[in-house]
Amino acid sequence: MPERLTETLVDLWTPLIILWITLPTCVYMAPMNQAHTLTTGSPLGLSRQSEELRILNRSKRGWVWNQMFVLEEFSGPEPILVGRLHTDLDPGSKKIKYILSGDGAGTIFQINDITGDIHAIKRLDREEKAEYTLTAQAVDWETNKPLEPPSEFIIKVQDINDNAPEFLNGPYHATVPEMSILGTSVTNVTATDADDPVYGNSAKLVYSILEGQPYFSIEPETAIIKTALPNMDREAKEEYLVVIQAKDMGGHSGGLSGTTTLTVTLTDVNDNPPKFAQSLYHFSVPEDVVLGTAIGRVKANDQDIGENAQSSYDIIDGDGTALFEITSDAQAQDGVIRLRKPLDFETKKSYTLKVEAANIHIDPRFSGRGPFKDTATVKIVVEDADEPPVFSSPTYLLEVHENAALNSVIGQVTARDPDITSSPIRFSIDRHTDLERQFNINADDGKITLATPLDRELSVWHNITIIATEIRNHSQISRVPVAIKVLDVNDNAPEFAAEYEAFLCENGKPGQVIQTVSAMDKDDPKNGHYFLYSLLPEMVNNPNFTIKKNEDNSLSILAKHNGFNRQKQEVYLLPIVISDSGNPPLSSTSTLTIRVCGCSNDGVVQSCNVEAYVLPIGLSMGALIAILACIILLLVIVVLFVTLRRHKNEPLIIKDDEDVRENIIRYDDEGGGEEDTEAFDIATLQNPDGINGFLPHDRRGLLRGIPENAA
Structure with missing residues (x-):
């Protein structure tokens, strides 16, 4: 522990010692006749400044300093001296005042207006701001008039290793196919360091794996992660957790580090063949099962997943290849055996099939391991069922002449019970197909006879349905269509x-x-x-x-x-x-x-x-019609003329002094309809003059024929 502390103190104070050695040379003045220069030696004077010098008529003047540096994160008890400003116009009489302006002037940096010393009064962070641009000016202490044009200079914040590497996009996930060869690239990760990458090794990163070996390795500089073991098997282990470290200072002691995690998932490849769960399957099926019905399912398991586990199923051998088929169920990944043709218990009671399951998607890299398929045996037992009668033909076609005698036999249908315990059959006609009851059938032998006369000219075809019913089980019935064609005989004269x-x-x-x-x-x-x-x-x-x-x-x-x-x-x-x-x-x-x-x-x-x-020769039909029309018109005119003439001579006023009641005639006969009308003329009541001789002759004659005592 003491050794590590000593190394840390050395790494921390080494830049400070170097700065302390070089700082005096940066702040002392150069000879009076030198122009403004930076540490690099390039001129600082600008064209604008040269123009101002000409305006001030200065023959000699100059600021002398080098580029200034300040160490970040310095937190001593006193403000840190950054540098000193000095002009060659300052004779040391203390009549010159130095003024500082620009980035951080007065808040971050302070200047002694007499000596020109610049101090940093706040703790600086290079990652927040790497350099500051300030402007220095020398003015007369009494008049505040500028002695020199203002000039800019830069204070750079010197970096220290105060930021650890960070994985901004972590945690990471990656995939790699199983069974990959050694050194297969998985992914790469990247860490960032906020320190200065161009100064020292504060941002120089080195990567390493803390956890995840011996399965994976990492390139120290590029952070490319690769497989470290060949042929990793997904079926054995699918997921791996890798812990990755990034350390600055080139990986040396004293550097800062950051970590992240990478989850590596092995993706599946088709490296396993399908395998039936059992080598022998048994199924039973009734003989009357409907075609297309699923009889049973077989399944071959595959350790792979997805499309690599998909298998196709086929019947490759056996005595039932024509009666059965097998299809693949993509959802359940199994094979469905279905019936293709009808079964007959009385003919064959069992069948044996050999089925095969084979992978659909073959990976050529693993084809040398052997065939990616498997086989199994399927035993199918047919169960007896009570089946309906079976006709000897699916349809019947009969012919009969239209002059056939009644009750003559037209044809015959036959049917049998296919079961071992055969039942007698009775036949009948579906009367919905023979509404006029033109045909009969013998219930025992199925002979069809003629019940009513046929006429081909009325109907050439008769379509009826014959029903066969088991006597022992009336629910077992079958139907068959019978078409009867009526043959022509010459029974109609042209x-x-x-x-x-x-x-x-x-x-x-x-x-x-x-x-x-x-x-x-x-x-x-x-x-x-x-x-x-x-x-x-x-x-x-x-x-x-x-x-x-x-x-x-x-x-x-x-x-x-x-x-x-x-x-x-x-x-x-x-x-x-x-x-x-x-x-x-x-x-x-x-x-x-x-x-x-x-x-x-x-x-x-x-x-x-x-x-x-x-008709007269020379007259056309049109002419004759015109003549006839003229004659009819002339007759109409004559009749109208005579009628008008007669009405003109008749008086229109009835005389009141005449008693018209003398014309009323009484008789004992019952009413005679029209005879009464003829016997009595109501017009006489309207025209009394009629009594004086204007009655028509037929009326007068009628009146003369009536006796006086008829009333």
Whole structure:
């Protein structure tokens, strides 16, 4: 302990002794004829100062001092002498007063205005302020007039080792891959020292590791941390705490130090293969399990983490490779075995699979350690289940002719119970698919029969569903679709495709096509329709018309001559016999109506009425209509004229002295509706003159026919 104290005192007082030796030379005056100089010897005089000297007409003057220094953190009982100002104009008569201004003048630094001695009156800290710029001036003591222009000088605060190194960004964290080689760089740390880096060794740092060896090392000057052991295993230890020290004074004794911590985490690499937890797995599954159902899970553990622990699973061998599959669950890191195809307990009761787990991401650095995979055996036992009936076919297609007899067998479906204890089967028709109950089925043997007649022209297809039910367990049922196609038979005769009406021009030419007709047949023969057209036997030698078969299966009717006259005959009826090509063939007779019409020269029909033929020659239809309109208009005018004339001759005033009640007639008959109206004219009451002979003749006759005693 005494030795360490002695070293500390030596390090502390050595700069002070050097300053004490050099200080007198800094404050004594130089020869009178020298200019202002610094310790470096460079001139202090400025152009501004030279100009001021010329203004003052000074031939000789000068400040003499060197650059001044003061030791930081000095705390003696008396103010510390920094230096002394002196001018060559001072003869020692004490008529010169020295004035100090600038940074810290009067607060940090004081000057003896007579001697020019400068003292530091406060404790200085270089890290707070490293230098001060002040201005010195010499003035006459009595007049305060400047004897010299003011001049600047610098007081520098001399550094001592009073600041320890600091790690401003600590504590630190870093990562390095596991299994790294020796000397792999981990990270670097940096400490700072507030002391002067250019003066002495106060800020010269040296780094070392206090804790964390032998796993890591550090470069003393650069603070680069490296691995000190090769192949560190994350699975053995993942995290390390390293304590780092930074010491100033170049690491020598007496220096100050600071520490920080570094947490180093080993990151994972794929250096471990997957390993199944067990070599043999057992699973059982019912035979009626739904396809895609998970049967079981297998897992291969991996000491690595993240993607390095990800494994893919495959079935590489076994007698169930076609029935089962395995998929990888990325979340659980296991393999899920699922069913691909249906199982049958009665066919095979167990299966053996060989599954493999292999790492997905392989690190080539460790591939030489062996395959990063593992295998296990999986035993799957199939359990018996009560299964529904199984039809011999997934669908059935039946055909039946539309003229099939009732109760005839159309076809048959079969089903069986796949269980070992086979149960009898009963068949039925789902009536929701056969609402009209056109079919029946034998419950025991599955034969389908016809219940109602079929008509292909109404419906070609009938789709029904057959249900098979186990007698021992009615809950076990199966369904199968049955499509029944109705086959065509020739049971419809052909007929005209439309209601045809032909028109024949009076001025037509022989051989001219009057009308083209086509036929249709509701049947659907395999080879398509082919029609035969003919006239009735008694119409074969028809003098007016003939027929011609066309290649498109249609028929053209042609006129044999010209000179048809609608006055002689307006309409012709032509019966045509149409036969199909069925076996046996069917035929029907359709009649074509042919009207004789008047046509223009280019064959456009104008009129087909007989009355139009007897009209006066030379009058067009428009002219006849105009004449008829004029006649009707003339008749209307005549009727209006007569009516107005008659109303003009009738008196409009009823005579009050006439008793109109004499016209009232009484009779015992019940009311006769219109007969009463005819017998009594109310207009007579309004016009008494009617009694005097203006009744209509029919009214008078009616009155004469009534006896006088009818009332």
